[in-house]
Amino acid sequence: MNTTEKCNIIRPAIRVEQPLGTFYAFSLRADILNQITYSLPAEIRGRLDLEQADSKGGYSIFGSQRVEKKTRLQEIASFIQTTDATFPNAIILAANYSKEGLYVEEASQQWRVEDRGEGFWSLSIPQGAFSQASIIDGQHRLHAFEHLPDDAPQREMELLCVVFLELPTPFHAYVFATINFNQKKVDRGLAYELFGFDVDERPVSLWSPETLAVYLTRLLNTDAASPFYESVFSTADTKELLATKKDARGSVSVSIATVVDGILRLISKNPQEDRNTVRKADNTNLGRKALVGYADLPLRALYLEGNDKGIYEIVFNFFHAVSNTIWQHTGEGSYLRKTIGVQAFFDVLRILTVKRPISAESFSIESLSKLLEKSAGMDSNGDKYQASGIGRSEIRRELIDTLGL
Numbered sequence: 118m119n120t121t122e123k124c125n126i127i128r129p130a131i132r133v134e135q136p137l138g139t140f141y142a143f144s145l146r147a148d149i150l151n152q153i154t155y156s157l158p159a160e161i162r163g164r165l166d167l168e169q170a171d172s173k174g175g176y177s178i179f180g181s182q183r184v185e186k187k188t189r190l191q192e193i194a195s196f197i198q199t200t201d202a203t204f205p206n207a208i209i210l211a212a213n214y215s216k217e218g219l220y221v222e223e224a225s226q227q228w229r230v231e232d233r234g235e236g237f238w239s240l241s242i243p244q245g246a247f248s249q250a251s252i253i254d255g256q257h258r259l260h261a262f263e264h265l266p267d268d269a270p271q272r273e274m275e276l277l278c279v280v281f282l283e284l285p286t287p288f289h290a291y292v293f294a295t296i297n298f299n300q301k302k303v304d305r306g307l308a309y310e311l312f313g314f315d316v317d318e319r320p321v322s323l324w325s326p327e328t329l330a331v332y333l334t335r336l337l338n339t340d341a342a343s344p345f346y347e348s349v350f351s352t353a354d355t356k357e358l359l360a361t362k363k364d365a366r367g368s369v370s371v372s373i374a375t376v377v378d379g380i381l382r383l384i385s386k387n388p389q390e391d392r393n394t395v396r397k398a399d400n401t402n403l404g405r406k407a408l409v410g411y412a413d414l415p416l417r418a419l420y421l422e423g424n425d426k427g428i429y430e431i432v433f434n435f436f437h438a439v440s441n442t443i444w445q446h447t448g449e450g451s452y453l454r455k456t457i458g459v460q461a462f463f464d465v466l467r468i469l470t471v472k473r474p475i476s477a478e479s480f481s482i483e484s485l486s487k488l489l490e491k492s493a494g495m496d497s498n499g500d501k502y503q504a505s506g507i508g509r510s511e512i513r514r515e516l517i518d519t520l521g522l
Contacts, residue, residue, distance in 0.1 A: 126153075126242040130230065133279070137292070140281045141230060142207065143240050147262040148272045150208065153244055154259070155216055156252040193261035195393040197271050200401075208255035210280040211289050221249050228282055240280070250280065253289050322404035322423060325392035326385035327377075329420065333429050334376045343433060344440040345369065349376055369444060369454040379463030380432060383470065384420040386411060415470045431480045435466050438485035442493050452502045453495060453512065461512035468522050492519045 126149065130141040196202055212228035213221045221227055226249055231239045243249070252259060262272055284292070324332070338349040348369045385391050391408055394400060400407040410418050419427045439462055447453050473479040495501070495515060502508040516522075 124244060126244055128240045128242065129233075130238045130240040131236065132230070132238050138281055138284050140279045141238060141240055142277070142279045144275045144277055145242075146273045147259060147276050149244070150259060150276060150278065151263055153242060153248055154210060154250045154252050155248045156256040156260075189257050190261045190264050192389060192393075193257055194264035195390065197261060197265060197274070198269065198398075199393050199396040200398050201396060202271070202274075204258055204274075204276060206255070206258075207277045207279045208259055209253040209292065210250045210278055211253050211284045211292075212250040212280050212282050214251060214284075214289075215249060216251075228280065230282065251289055253281075253292050320404070321425070323395060323401070324405070324425075325388070325395045326381055326420065327388050327392055329384070329425060329428075330377045330380040330388075331373075333380055333425070333432065334373055336429060337376065337433065337436075340433075344436040344444075345371070345376065349373055369440070369459070371456055371459045375456050375459050379460065379466075380428070382463060383416045383432075383467055384414060384428065385417065386414065413471055414467075415475050419475070427475075431470070431475075432466070434480055434482045435469070435485055436462065437482045438489050441482070441486050442489040443495060446493050447496045451496045452508055457502065457509040458512055461509045461516065464509075464513045465516045465520070465522070468517070472522060488520060492516055495519075 126145070128143045128145060130143040133140055133142060215221055226243050228243070228250065229241045231241070233239050259276070262274070265272055281292075334349060337343045337345040338347065340346060349371055350373065381388050394407050395404055397407070405421050405423065408421060410421055416428050416431065419425075444454050452458050469480075478484060492515070495512075502512055
């Protein structure tokens with residue numbers, strides 16, 4: 118609980134010393150944090166009287182944060198209201214500099230710390246009209262709480278924060294850039310693999326489209342009869358695996374992200390919003406049934422009914438037919454058997470689910486193979502398409518024309 122002393126908020130903190138500067142880690146309620154912080158969209162201002170005497174002039178960037186997007190704030194606000202909302206990453210602040218970029222000299226308006234011994238510190242935060250802490254990173258997370266209903270209990274959620282007390286304004290953007298651009302971007306395939314953690318923990322009725330897509334992808338990769346058997350890899354492993362694996366005629370090599378995305382597009386238009394809706398506390402008893410269907414996504418109806426086996430069989434049968442009629446007749450190295458090809462085939466499958474009745478007969482291996490036979494010689498030499506979005510479009514367009522879709 119937050120305590121106050123002489124109108125200040127007092128929080129326990131841990132001091133961390135690093136080359137750029139010292140900062141303090143602490144926690145604070147989101148509603149209070151929103152009251153005592155500010156963020157500026159990045160904008161170019163003339164340096165004017167803030168220029169150093171030896172400066173060469175020009176412009177400087179004041180404010181490290183990007184302009185907020187309302188849709189992004191609403192997405193995060195929706196997530197905050199779910200039963201498994203969590204924000205383990207810290208909101209990064211810089212205190213004691215005004216919105217104008219000037220150091221706050223008035224002691225009563227400064228954030229201060231006091232050594233309590235044995236590695237513990239006491240952080241004193243002025244409250245009232247003094248918003249003297251800039252948000253270096255995390256403004257969307259924090260400001261999303263302002264988009265919750267006024268009486269939402271989540272407004273009082275504790276958030277992890279770190280604060281620099283003496284970091285000059287020009288360094289705010291430097292820290293922001295370091296966080297967002299210098300660190301290695303998390304691979305999407307690996308993220309999907311990790312995201313699937315609750316496949317074994319959550320009741321099937323509460324599986325979001327993303328969770329189901331991860332599960333079906335795993336199944337396609339482990340089912341010995343599957344056309345994707347032992348051929349779906351996280352991108353982190355793909356290069357090493359393909360370096361030692363002979364590109365045999367008829368084989369396919371694709372990332373987890375490609376297959377997960379392909380399945381998702383068959384059952385969801387907005388996976389993130391679907392996930393948040395399914396996991397809302399108020400929808401615990403409804404689960405998937407809290408979602409609405411779409412006429413142009415026929416397989417979504419199977420998902421809402423809990424007929425996951427039906428979705429799996431349609432994907433399984435379609436790619437079995439692709440393997441029998443197209444992959445087996447492509448040249449080595451053909452992109453029909455790699456990412457852009459698989460993406461294009463998923464595009465065509467989505468069209469087929471709209472054009473054909475969803476039935477065991479229409480989506481049997483035999484029926485689909487008969488249809489796809491028309492495209493058997495698409496890339497017999499293995500050099501027809503390029504590895505790009507253009508290549509995917511070319512493959513999709515040729516399939517649509519050949520199949521009469």
